[in-house]
Amino acid sequence: MDITTALADIQARINKSSSLKDLEDMRIQYLGQNSELTKSLQSLGKLAPEERRVKGAELNQLKMDLQITFAAMKAGLEAAELNAQLASQAIDVTLPADPTYQGRIHPVTAAMEDIAAALKTLGFVHAYGPEVESDDYNFTKLNLPPHHPARQDQDTFYLNPFNAEDRARYVLRTQTSNVQIRALEAYKPPFRVMGIGRVYRRDYDLTHTPQFHQVEGMMVESGTTFAHMRGVLDEFLRLFFGKSFKTRMRPHYFPFTEPSGEIDMECQACKGAGCRICKNSGWLEVLGCGMVHRNVLAVGGLNPVENPGFAFGAGVDRLAMLKYGITDLRLLFESHGAFLQQFGKAPVAAV
Ligand SMILES: [Zn+2]
Incomplete structure (x- = not known):
C-alpha cells in the first residue's frame, strides 16, 4: 500500500x-x-x-x-x-439543602432559668448547698431531729461514713431545704435567697424518679408576714407562667415551717372546670410554703419576733410540665430527640 x-x-x-x-x-x-x-x-x-x-x-x-x-x-x-x-457531577444549587437541627434547651433547664429570672425580679439571689449532705443539714437543723416521724416520709439514700472517726451520717439530699440552713449560717437579715438543684429519693414510678429537681426560696426580714409570703408567691407564679390566674392556699404541715400552707393554681387546661390533669378538682398543687420555724431560725441565732421569715419550695420538673404541657414525668429524663425538638426552648441566638 x-x-x-x-x-x-x-x-x-x-x-x-x-x-x-x-x-x-x-x-x-x-x-x-x-x-x-x-x-x-x-x-x-x-x-x-x-x-x-x-x-x-x-x-x-x-x-x-x-x-x-x-x-x-x-x-x-x-x-x-x-x-x-x-x-x-454538577451541583444543582437550586436543590433544597439537607435539614439541620438546632439544639434545644431541655424543658427542665429552661424552667430553672425561668424560675431564677422570676425570683431575681423579686429580689432573691442564688444560694447553694451540696448534693451529698450531712444528716444534720438535711434533717436535724431543719427541725427534723433523729426519730422524728416526718423523716419516714422521705425515702432517703444513705451513704457510708467517709471514715471511722466521722460519726455523722451522710445522705444524698432529699430536698433543697439544706440551702436554707447554709444561708442562715452565712447571711445576716435581711436576705432573700433561692436554691435550685438536684435532689434524690428512693422512689420510682409513673410520677416519681430517684433524682429530680427542686427550687427553694427563703426571705428573712423584719416585719415579714404571711401576707407578704402570699403576695410574693402569687407574683412569682405570674412571672414564671407569664400570665395571671387564680391561686388558693390550703393549710399543710412541714416540719421546718409554722404555720405552713400549700398553694394551688387554677388548672389552666380546664380553667377550673375539672379535667384529667387536675383530677377533676380544677386545682393543681404547685408550692409548699410557710413561716420559717423558730427552731430553724435559731440555727442563725435569730428569733421569729425580730426576724421573721418565710420559706417555700416547689418541684422544678412539675413546674416545667405545667408550663410546657408535658403529661409524663419520665419523658423529662429519657432524652428523646423528638421530645426535645417539640418541647425544648429555642436557645437565644448569639449576637
Ligand atoms: Zn383541669
Missing part, C-alpha cells in the same frame, strides 16, 4: 475512536513493538543504502505523523471525558 494512503487510512480510523482505551489499543497496533511500522523500521538495515535512505525517511515521517495524530486525538478524548465527568 502506498504510504500516503496508509497514513490517511489509519488517521481516519484513529479519528473514529470513541474512548481512550480504543485509542491506546490502536496506538499499540500501529506504533507498538510488534507493529508493522516498527518491524519495517527494524528491517531497514537489510536494504541497499540508497533504498534505505528513501524508505527510512518515509517510514520516519509516517511514524511522526501518526504520533501527532494520536497525541491530538488523545487530548481531544481527555477533554471530552473531563467535560462529561464535570457535567455528571
Whole structure:
C-alpha cells in the first residue's frame, strides 16, 4: 500500500475512536513493538543504502505523523471525558439543602432559668448547698431531729461514713431545704435567697424518679408576714407562667415551717372546670410554703419576733410540665430527640 494512503487510512480510523482505551489499543497496533511500522523500521538495515535512505525517511515521517495524530486525538478524548465527568457531577444549587437541627434547651433547664429570672425580679439571689449532705443539714437543723416521724416520709439514700472517726451520717439530699440552713449560717437579715438543684429519693414510678429537681426560696426580714409570703408567691407564679390566674392556699404541715400552707393554681387546661390533669378538682398543687420555724431560725441565732421569715419550695420538673404541657414525668429524663425538638426552648441566638 502506498504510504500516503496508509497514513490517511489509519488517521481516519484513529479519528473514529470513541474512548481512550480504543485509542491506546490502536496506538499499540500501529506504533507498538510488534507493529508493522516498527518491524519495517527494524528491517531497514537489510536494504541497499540508497533504498534505505528513501524508505527510512518515509517510514520516519509516517511514524511522526501518526504520533501527532494520536497525541491530538488523545487530548481531544481527555477533554471530552473531563467535560462529561464535570457535567455528571454538577451541583444543582437550586436543590433544597439537607435539614439541620438546632439544639434545644431541655424543658427542665429552661424552667430553672425561668424560675431564677422570676425570683431575681423579686429580689432573691442564688444560694447553694451540696448534693451529698450531712444528716444534720438535711434533717436535724431543719427541725427534723433523729426519730422524728416526718423523716419516714422521705425515702432517703444513705451513704457510708467517709471514715471511722466521722460519726455523722451522710445522705444524698432529699430536698433543697439544706440551702436554707447554709444561708442562715452565712447571711445576716435581711436576705432573700433561692436554691435550685438536684435532689434524690428512693422512689420510682409513673410520677416519681430517684433524682429530680427542686427550687427553694427563703426571705428573712423584719416585719415579714404571711401576707407578704402570699403576695410574693402569687407574683412569682405570674412571672414564671407569664400570665395571671387564680391561686388558693390550703393549710399543710412541714416540719421546718409554722404555720405552713400549700398553694394551688387554677388548672389552666380546664380553667377550673375539672379535667384529667387536675383530677377533676380544677386545682393543681404547685408550692409548699410557710413561716420559717423558730427552731430553724435559731440555727442563725435569730428569733421569729425580730426576724421573721418565710420559706417555700416547689418541684422544678412539675413546674416545667405545667408550663410546657408535658403529661409524663419520665419523658423529662429519657432524652428523646423528638421530645426535645417539640418541647425544648429555642436557645437565644448569639449576637
Ligand atoms: Zn383541669
